[in-house]
Amino acid sequence: MRRLAAAVGTLVFLTACSEPPQKEIDRAQGAIEAARAAGADQYATESFTAATTAMQQTHEAVEQRDYRLALSRAVDANERALEAARQAADGKVLVRGAAEATIGRALTAARQLTEQIKVAESARIPARDLEPARRAHADAQRTLQEARAAMASGNYLVASNKVEGLPEKIAAQTRDVSQLVEKRGKGRRR
Numbered sequence: 001m002r003r004l005a006a007a008v009g010t011l012v013f014l015t016a017c018s019e020p021p022q023k024e025i026d027r028a029q030g031a032i033e034a035a036r037a038a039g040a041d042q043y044a045t046e047s048f049t050a051a052t053t054a055m056q057q058t059h060e061a062v063e064q065r066d067y068r069l070a071l072s073r074a075v076d077a078n079e080r081a082l083e084a085a086r087q088a089a090d091g092k093v094l095v096r097g098a099a100e101a102t103i104g105r106a107l108t109a110a111r112q113l114t115e116q117i118k119v120a121e122s123a124r125i126p127a128r129d130l131e132p133a134r135r136a137h138a139d140a141q142r143t144l145q146e147a148r149a150a151m152a153s154g155n156y157l158v159a160s161n162k163v164e165g166l167p168e169k170i171a172a173q174t175r176d177v178s179q180l181v182e183k184r185g186k187g188r189r190r
Contacts, residue, residue: 020062024074028055031081040084042157043091047084051077092156099160103147106163109170110140116177123184130180136173140166 032051035041040048054077061070113133120130143162150159 018067020067021071021074024071024078025058025062028058028074028077028081031078031085035081035085035088038085038088039092040081040088042088043095044084044087047080047087051080051084054080095156095160096151099147099151099156099163102160102163102167103144103151105167106140106144106170109167109174110137110144113137113140113170113174113177116174116181120177120181120184123181125177125180125184130177133173133177136170140170 028051032048032055035044035048035051040051054073058070058073058077061067061073114137117130117133117137120133143166147159147162150156150162
């Protein structure tokens with residue numbers, strides 16, 4: 001009786017490993033596609049790459065007819081894809097928050113530049129001297145509009161990249177205009 005049970009167990013084990021683990025491969029592929037749809041390829045690149053690499057190893061193991069290894073790699077790919085999807089959700093929240101904060105700082109800096117340009121105009125700073133600031137202001141407004149459109153469509157990385165360094169660029173123009181006003185004021189006092 002024991003020999004029969006051992007023989008049946010061996011037969012079941014060999015049968016289980018005689019065909020590719022298609023169910024697990026399909027499950028892993030579905031998890032990878034879901035992770036991609038969640039933005040893991042952008043917001044959780046390391047985990048997503050690990051999942052796709054494990055999936056590639058699954059296919060290689062199937063080609064080599066090593067179905068146990070294929071099963072192991074498919075399960076690994078599935079787990080890594082699920083983790084990538086979770087990380088993508090967290091990454092999106094972080095990038096969105098950072099982009100919103102940078103857009104807010106850029107809007108504040110743009111308002112300050114607008115006010116400083118008005119002060120310069122009232123101080124009768126020549127228009128040619130204010131042209132770089134006006135150009136920078138127009139460029140900043142265009143960039144902010146593009147960033148807000150990207151935010152509205154859920155492209156948080158695009159929005160973040162667009163406004164990266166923008167508040168500092170605007171602030172530099174504000175300082176330049178402020179210096180023009182100060183020089184003009186000192187020139188009149190003499």
